[in-house]
Amino acid sequence: MGRIWDRWTGTEHPRVGVIPLPTTELREALLALNNRNMPFNVRHGRPKEKADLVADSGPRR
Incomplete structure (x- = not known):
């Protein structure tokens, strides 16, 4: 019933046969999205956010 x-x-x-990336590689790819042309910033989540990564429109690094 989950598919409903x-x-x-x-x-x-994912399509059948797609091999998932290791989590470390995926994390690096998401953090690599950060640049001045993007409307958001990907950062490590804080403990109170209970998330590994967070995308927000906060201040640029």
Whole structure:
């Protein structure tokens, strides 16, 4: 029944045969998105946010 909710929540699943990236490689790729031309900044989450990474429109580094 989980697939019924996927359409409502916007969840997408990878195509068959797609090999997932290791989490360390994915984390590096997301942090590499940071540049002055992007409207957001990807940063490490704080403990109170209970997240590994956060994308926000906060101040630039």
